[in-house]
Amino acid sequence: MTINDRGTWGSRFGFVLAAAGSAVGLGNIWGFPTKVGQNGGGAFVLVYLACVIFICLPILIAELAIGRHTKSDPVKAYARLRPGTRWWMAGALGVAAGFGVLSFYSVIAGWALAYIWFSATGSVSSGALESATFFTEFTARAPINLMLTFVMLAATAGVLLGGIRSGIERVSKFLMPVLALLLVGLAIRAVTLPGAAEGVAYYLKPDFSKVMNFGTLNAALGQAFFSLSLGLGTMLVYGSYLTRREGIAKAAVMVVVVDTCLALLAGFMIFPSGFSIPGFDPSSQGPGLIFVVLPRLFASLPGGQFFGAAFFILLTLAALTSAISLLEVPVAHFIDSHGWGRSRAVLVVMMATFALAIPSVLASGANDFFTSLPVIGLDFLTVMITVWNDFALPLGGLFTAVFVGYVWRIDNALEELLAEQAWFPGRQFWGLLIRYACPAAIFLIIFGTLQSLIA
Numbered sequence: 001m002t003i004n005d006r007g008t009w010g011s012r013f014g015f016v017l018a019a020a021g022s023a024v025g026l027g028n029i030w031g032f033p034t035k036v037g038q039n040g041g042g043a044f045v046l047v048y049l050a051c052v053i054f055i056c057l058p059i060l061i062a063e064l065a066i067g068r069h070t071k072s073d074p075v076k077a078y079a080r081l082r083p084g085t086r087w088w089m090a091g092a093l094g095v096a097a098g099f100g101v102l103s104f105y106s107v108i109a110g111w112a113l114a115y116i117w118f119s120a121t122g123s124v125s126s127g128a129l130e131s132a133t134f135f136t137e138f139t140a141r142a143p144i145n146l147m148l149t150f151v152m153l154a155a156t157a158g159v160l161l162g163g164i165r166s167g168i169e170r171v172s173k174f175l176m177p178v179l180a181l182l183l184v185g186l187a188i189r190a191v192t193l194p195g196a197a198e199g200v201a202y203y204l205k206p207d208f209s210k211v212m213n214f215g216t217l218n219a220a221l222g223q224a225f226f227s228l229s230l231g232l233g234t235m236l237v238y239g240s241y242l243t244r245r246e247g248i249a250k251a252a253v254m255v256v257v258v259d260t261c262l263a264l265l266a267g268f269m270i271f272p273s274g275f276s277i278p279g280f281d282p283s284s285q286g287p288g289l290i291f292v293v294l295p296r297l298f299a300s301l302p303g304g305q306f307f308g309a310a311f312f313i314l315l316t317l318a319a320l321t322s323a324i325s326l327l328e329v330p331v332a333h334f335i336d337s338h339g340w341g342r343s344r345a346v347l348v349v350m351m352a353t354f355a356l357a358i359p360s361v362l363a364s365g366a367n368d369f370f371t372s373l374p375v376i377g378l379d380f381l382t383v384m385i386t387v388w389n390d391f392a393l394p395l396g397g398l399f400t401a402v403f404v405g406y407v408w409r410i411d412n413a414l415e416e417l418l419a420e421q422a423w424f425p426g427r428q429f430w431g432l433l434i435r436y437a438c439p440a441a442i443f444l445i446i447f448g449t450l451q452s453l454i455a
C-alpha cells in the first residue's frame with residue numbers, strides 16, 4: 001500500500017468529528033466521574049483542567065503534526081522521521097497500548113450494551129435488588145460478559161472492515177449533538193433532585209489537601225490523556241488521514257473543547273444524583289459508579305425506562321466510535337509496517353484483543369477468579385486501567401514531546417503546522433510547552449508516583 005492509497009477524511013469537518021468521536025467515550029462519562037469520586041472532588045477537576053490545557057493540548061497538536069507529516073502508523077512514523085534509531089519503539093508502545101486499552105474498554109462497553117436492556121425493561125431499578133448489588137452480580141456472570149465483550153469487539157471490527165470512514169463521519173455528526181443534549185437534560189434533572197446541592201458542592205468546591213499527592217496528580221494526568229485519546233498514537237493515525245488544507249491547531253482546540261465540556265457535564269449528572277442517595281460515598285465507588293448511580297436517577301424520572309435506555313444506547317455508540325479508533329492503531333500498524341491486507345489485520349487484532357480481554361471479564365466486580373489468587377489479589381480490570389491509563393499513555397506522551405521538541409525539532413513541526421497559512425496563535429508558547437513543561441511535568445508525575453509506590 002503506498003502513501004496515496006491510505007485515504008483521507010471525506011468532508012471538511014470529518015476529521016474533527018471523527019477525532020471528537022474517538023475522544024468522547026467511556027472516558028468522559030464513566031472514567032471522569034469515577035476518578036473525580038476517587039480523588040476528592042473539585043480540586044481534582046482543577047488539576048485535570050490544568051493537565052488538559054498545558055500538557056495534553058500541546059501533545060495533541062504534536063501527535064497530529066507527526067501523523068500528517070509522515071502519513072504512517074506510529075511505528076513507521078517515528079522510523080521515517082529518524083531512520084536507523086530506536087525511536088520506532090515509541091510507536092510500538094502505542095500499538096501495544098492500543099491492544100491493552102481496548103481489552104478492558106470493550107468489557108466496559110459490553111456493560112453499557114447490557115444496560116440498554118436492563119434499563120428498557122426496568123429490571124435494574126425494579127427495587128427487587130439494590131442497583132449496586134445488581135451491578136456486582138451482573139459483572140460476576142462471566143459467560144454473558146464474555147459474549148457482550150465479543151459483540152462490542154465484533155461491531156468495532158465490522159465497522160473497520162467495511163472501511164466506513166464516511167460512515168463514522170456521518171454517524172458522529174448526528175451522534176455528538178444528541179449525546180450533548182441528553183447529557184444537558186439529565187444534568188438539569190440531577191441538580192434539581194432533593195439532596196443534590198451536596199453533590200454540586202462536592203464537585204465544585206476544591207479541597208486542595210486531597211489532591212496534593214503524586215497519586216492524584218497521576219490520576220488526573222492519566223485521565224486527561226485517556227479522555228483525549230492521546231499517548232498511544234490514535235491521534236497520530238487519525239492525523240495521518242488529514243489533508244494539509246485542515247488547520248491542525250484549530251481542529252485540536254475544537255476536539256479539546258468538546259471533549260472537556262462533555263466530561264464536565266457528566267460530573268453534573270453523576271454527583272448530584274449520587275448524593276441524593278442517602279449514605280452515598282463517592283470515594284468508595286469503583287468502576288461501577290455510573291452503572292450504580294444512574295439507574296437510580298432514571299428510576300426517579302417519569303419515563304425513566306425510556307431515558308435510561310436512550311442514555312445507554314448513546315453511551316454504547318460513543319464507546320463504539322472510541323473503540324474503532326483504538327482498534328485502528330494496531331490495524332494501521334499491520335497494514336503500513338507489515339503490508340497486511342485490511343481484513344486480515346482487523347480480524348487478527350480483534351481476536352488477539354478478545355483473548356486479552358478474558359482476564360478483565362473474569363476478574364471484575366464480584367467475580368473473584370483472580371482476586372482470590374494469593375499472588376495477584378487484585379481486581380484485574382483495575383490493574384489494567386492503572387497500567388495503561390496512568391502509566392503507558394503519559395509515557396507515550398512524554399516520548400512524543402521529547403521527540404518533537406528535541407529530535408524532529410520545533411521548527412520542522414511548525415513548518416507542518418503552519419502549512420497553507422494555518423491558524424496557530426501562541427506557536428512560540430507551544431514550542432516552550434513541548435520542549436520544557438510537558439516533559440518535565442510528565443516525568444515528575446510518573447516517577448513521583450513510582451517512587452511513592454515503592455516507598
Ligand code: PFF
Nearest residue numbers: 023025026027028227229234
Ligand atoms: N478517549 C476515549 C474515551 O474517553 O473514552 C478512550 C480512548 C480512545 C483512549 C482512543 C485512547 C485512545 F487511543
